[in-house]
Amino acid sequence: MLNLSLLRPIVREAWGPDTCDPVDLADWRPDNPGRGQCGVTALVVHDLLGGELLLGEVFEDGVRRGHHYWNRLPDGTEVDLTREQFHPGETVTGGVDVARPPGAPRRCRGQYELLRHRVRAGLHRAEGTHLPVPAGPPVRIAVVLLVDPAGAVLLQLRDRNARAEPGQWGLVGGHVEQGEDYEQAARRELAEETGLVVDAPLRLLWQDVRPDLAEGTSGVDMRAYTARCGVVPAGAIVVGEGQAAEFVSLAEAVKRDLTPTAAAVLSQILTRHGRAL
Structure with a gap:
């Protein structure tokens, strides 16, 4: 009981x-x-x-x-x-x-x-039992934490009808397609969803296998990359998915209704007490 x-x-x-x-x-x-x-x-x-x-x-x-x-x-x-x-x-x-x-x-x-x-x-x-878990490999997801010269991070406001974490602020990213690796997917998703292209190297910041609460697969193999970018001029972001995308300071980011994934990734930065990304 x-x-x-x-x-x-x-x-x-x-x-x-x-x-x-x-x-x-x-x-x-x-x-x-x-x-x-x-x-x-x-x-x-x-x-x-x-x-x-x-x-x-x-x-x-x-x-x-x-x-x-x-x-x-x-x-x-x-x-x-x-x-x-x-x-x-x-x-x-x-x-x-x-x-x-x-x-x-x-x-x-x-x-x-x-x-x-x-x-x-x-x-x-x-109780000695387990939640039922669908068979098959986890879904692969890659996201990007993009940081501008002022230290602001790029956040995306997800659609209100998104299957996962609707209406919350998250990181740009999505599914890894057939024939891609995680980094390639992260770059493609960034370009498709914001119009931004980053030539700088992407560094793996965080990874985890998480429960899939939206699509009902066996899990989500999630990897988050980070990169620095130059100054992004006003109007340069072209929203291809979600309701909005913008750079915000870390102080402002934690005031937003962040997705669990964005919170987990940003916590890696916040616990470093300002150490460079």
């Missing part, structure tokens, strides 16, 4: 920079895995155990910094799996019931779906 003793370590193991709210991404660390996880975690706990969502305010040294979500179970017990994320000087006040909108959240939709998948998989493992 599902209970908090079983659920707590499974949720904790499922957290990562790719399930973190991007506004907290610069503060996420493996030794503080609950940072930025409150919203998606409260939703997943609500999916599994029901009850109500509670919303409070976060203050740091008396200044309001944001909001915090946790749960009240049907028996009245309050459960806050991410309370340990807060630093000395940060306090949480209040705790009012809030109605849950139907379906996936408008912000951090991809993070919520990824965390829910990982928790479900963890619960199956705890």
